[in-house]
Amino acid sequence: MRWRTHFPSRNRSLSFRSKKDSAPGRYRFSIGTFRGLQQPELSRKLFKLIKAENTAIGAYESAGRERVSIASQLSDWGESTEDEAVSDISDKLGVLLAEIGEQEDLFAQSLEDYRGLLKQIRNTETSVQPTRDQRAKITDEIQKLKYKEPTSTKLVTLEQELVRAEAQNLVAEAQLTNVTRSKLKEAFDIHTAAVIERAEKQIILARHARRLLNFLDDSPIVPGDPRLAYEHSAEAKQVLEDAEIDLRSWERTVEPISSGAAATKETPDGILATAAEESDAGGAEIVGEGPGREPRDISPIGEDAPSIKQEKEAIAPEASGALQAESQA
Amino acid sequence: MRWRTHFPSRNRSLSFRSKKDSAPGRYRFSIGTFRGLQQPELSRKLFKLIKAENTAIGAYESAGRERVSIASQLSDWGESTEDEAVSDISDKLGVLLAEIGEQEDLFAQSLEDYRGLLKQIRNTETSVQPTRDQRAKITDEIQKLKYKEPTSTKLVTLEQELVRAEAQNLVAEAQLTNVTRSKLKEAFDIHTAAVIERAEKQIILARHARRLLNFLDDSPIVPGDPRLAYEHSAEAKQVLEDAEIDLRSWERTVEPISSGAAATKETPDGILATAAEESDAGGAEIVGEGPGREPRDISPIGEDAPSIKQEKEAIAPEASGALQAESQA
Numbered sequence: 039m040r041w042r043t044h045f046p047s048r049n050r051s052l053s054f055r056s057k058k059d060s061a062p063g064r065y066r067f068s069i070g071t072f073r074g075l076q077q078p079e080l081s082r083k084l085f086k087l088i089k090a091e092n093t094a095i096g097a098y099e100s101a102g103r104e105r106v107s108i109a110s111q112l113s114d115w116g117e118s119t120e121d122e123a124v125s126d127i128s129d130k131l132g133v134l135l136a137e138i139g140e141q142e143d144l145f146a147q148s149l150e151d152y153r154g155l156l157k158q159i160r161n162t163e164t165s166v167q168p169t170r171d172q173r174a175k176i177t178d179e180i181q182k183l184k185y186k187e188p189t190s191t192k193l194v195t196l197e198q199e200l201v202r203a204e205a206q207n208l209v210a211e212a213q214l215t216n217v218t219r220s221k222l223k224e225a226f227d228i229h230t231a232a233v234i235e236r237a238e239k240q241i242i243l244a245r246h247a248r249r250l251l252n253f254l255d256d257s258p259i260v261p262g263d264p265r266l267a268y269e270h271s272a273e274a275k276q277v278l279e280d281a282e283i284d285l286r287s288w289e290r291t292v293e294p295i296s297s298g299a300a301a302t303k304e305t306p307d308g309i310l311a312t313a314a315e316e317s318d319a320g321g322a323e324i325v326g327e328g329p330g331r332e333p334r335d336i337s338p339i340g341e342d343a344p345s346i347k348q349e350k351e352a353i354a355p356e357a358s359g360a361l362q363a364e365s366q367a
Numbered sequence: 368m369r370w371r372t373h374f375p376s377r378n379r380s381l382s383f384r385s386k387k388d389s390a391p392g393r394y395r396f397s398i399g400t401f402r403g404l405q406q407p408e409l410s411r412k413l414f415k416l417i418k419a420e421n422t423a424i425g426a427y428e429s430a431g432r433e434r435v436s437i438a439s440q441l442s443d444w445g446e447s448t449e450d451e452a453v454s455d456i457s458d459k460l461g462v463l464l465a466e467i468g469e470q471e472d473l474f475a476q477s478l479e480d481y482r483g484l485l486k487q488i489r490n491t492e493t494s495v496q497p498t499r500d501q502r503a504k505i506t507d508e509i510q511k512l513k514y515k516e517p518t519s520t521k522l523v524t525l526e527q528e529l530v531r532a533e534a535q536n537l538v539a540e541a542q543l544t545n546v547t548r549s550k551l552k553e554a555f556d557i558h559t560a561a562v563i564e565r566a567e568k569q570i571i572l573a574r575h576a577r578r579l580l581n582f583l584d585d586s587p588i589v590p591g592d593p594r595l596a597y598e599h600s601a602e603a604k605q606v607l608e609d610a611e612i613d614l615r616s617w618e619r620t621v622e623p624i625s626s627g628a629a630a631t632k633e634t635p636d637g638i639l640a641t642a643a644e645e646s647d648a649g650g651a652e653i654v655g656e657g658p659g660r661e662p663r664d665i666s667p668i669g670e671d672a673p674s675i676k677q678e679k680e681a682i683a684p685e686a687s688g689a690l691q692a693e694s695q696a
Contacts (some may be wrong), residue, residue, distance in 0.1 A: 053458050053462065054438070054439050054442035054458060054462065054465075083440065084444055087444060090436055090437050093433050094429075094434055097429040097433060104420075104423035104426060105423055108419045111415060111416040111419060115412040115416060121544060121547070121548075123548070124548065128551070129382050130382075208590045209590045212587075212588055212589060212592070215594065216585075216588060219453065219584070220587070222456075226460060226576065230573040230576045231577075233467060233569050233572075234569075234570050234573045234574065237566035238566070238570065241562070241566045243562075244559040244562040244566070245559075247559045248555075248560075251552050252624060254551065256549040256551075256628040257628065258627070259545060261540070261541035262541070292577060293577070295581060296581055298586025298587070299587065
């Protein structure tokens with residue numbers, strides 16, 4: 039039995055990334071990998087992570103189920119020993135162990151909630167990819183045409199299309215960062231709170247279980263000597279009642295995580311978040327602005343979209359309309 | 368997300384057993400069941416429990432492994448977002464999550480220790496069964512002979528054999544209760560302490576992870592607006608260092624479980640316990656007294672062995688010799 043504090047040396051650098059090159063065999067062929075490749079580039083990593091999380095949740099569910107079953111078996115076994123003390127204590131211990139198992143299952147359910155939030159990020163990533171592709175495609179066409187046919191009138195049309203594509207992408211990228219940050223925060227708020235809840239409740243249960251163990255007299259007898267009569271039946275029952283009271287009066291002690299995202303409800307991005315909550319499919323649906331809403335501002339970021347600056351007022355409704363059309367498709 | 372206290376109604380009776388009849392389908396065909404049937408009656412229940420525990424431990428190992436893998440994937444994904452804040456926080460969060468995963472694995476290892484102690488009880492059960500069978504067989508032969516041939520001289524020999532068999536069984540039963548009680552106590556001491564250790568350490572890790580989340584500004588931006596620069600890099604690094612310090616300075620807080628079994632080391636039962644520790648096979652080896660030792664006392668318990676009372680002095684060395692012979696076989 040180990041009581042050592044374990045912080046593995048590979049974590050010592052306080053980052054995963056620095057050791058990246060020294061981890062051979064990190065990539066393996068698997069169905070998961072194959073399916074991941076069918077996803078758009080942008081959402082591929084999260085797609086795989088969400089899949090792995092599903093496996094982890096399944097493992098917790100399995101552990102919880104087994105623990106409940108073992109608890110029942112322990113009680114049965116104790117009864118079969120025909121030793122009154124072993125019988126009573128194993129039965130009561132079984133009740134507490136079963137509850138520890140139930141906590142594993144509740145933990146798994148909270149992880150499902152967390153996983154649902156990660157899916158919202160993934161879905162937004164999936165929906166942003168086409169706007170990047172479209173913008174890149176038009177930029178590419180313009181470059182080719184400028185080289186082959188610099189005086190073509192088609193260039194004007196393409197430049198207009200580019201401005202619209204840039205506007206659409208700009209909105210999508212804002213949605214992506216807003217959803218990513220707020221949902222990431224919310225997801226790990228739930229995840230870490232669930233870790234703490236499971237832990238605190240299991241500590242309650244395990245501490246009461248240890249009280250039960252002290253009622254079992256394990257001093258050895260010599261052959262033929264009888265055991266002292268078991269006199270802790272009422273106390274053992276009291277332990278279970280105490281455990282139940284403690285568990286019922288458990289309250290979260292974690293500090294809430296601060297969030298600026300609550301203010302988004304009335305913004306386009308708030309609408310996006312709501313739309314994303316409804317959608318759970320892995321498909322490439324565009325999570326757009328919602329009908330009847332326009333982005334409040336689509337001023338560009340950085341230097342790669344100078345043309346929008348000039349035409350900002352003119353294209354805004356148009357770009358917004360394009361988004362709406364796509365989001366309703 | 369649920370914060371409710373969960374104490375399922377089926378546990379309300381504070382015992383498993385009262386609901387036994389209302390659990391249809393509790394017995395299923397499975398390899399486990401089939402194998403269990405090959406075990407002696409006495410150790411069958413524990414045999415199955417130990418098998419189920421192996422599955423539970425496997426589930427925790429799997430959960431731990433997935434958590435570590437997901438932590439690494441989270442860090443990779445964060446980097447790919449090209450958002451400095453998301454990148455740094457997901458990487459640091461990954462380190463803490465990986466450690467939470469490692470704690471699952473350490474927990475599984477402690478459960479292996481606990482499972483080893485249950486095996487010691489099971490092995491003793493297995494070894495006691497033949498002494499019960501032998502005693503029952505001779506008793507049966509005597510009854511038959513008394514009915515068929517009441518004056519047979521073979522009866523005297525059989526009565527002597529019975530006395531020896533009773534003595535042997537009496538020792539075995541004492542060994543069984545001693546091993547059962549002390550190892551059961553020790554096993555769940557380890558199990559519950561491991562539940563508490565995992566819980567306390569994961570609380571430390573999850574609370575520090577929540578500090579990280581607060582460094583992520585999730586207030587929404589409008590399209591085109593830049594994010595405020597990320598300025599929590601040093602603080603985030605400090606969180607990991609704090610977590611590592613807290614984890615390293617963790618100490619068990621559980622009260623030790625009292626045990627009277629430590630006093631057994633010099634008794635025959637102490638010898639048995641030591642012998643059982645060496646043996647992990649499911650076979651039917653007799654764990655006997657060990658060479659050169661005699662039971663200190665083989666006075667009978669109950670009324671079903673009156674013949675021993677009369678011949679106690681005479682048969683004691685003989686019974687002991689029989690035990691020795693069998694234990695060395």
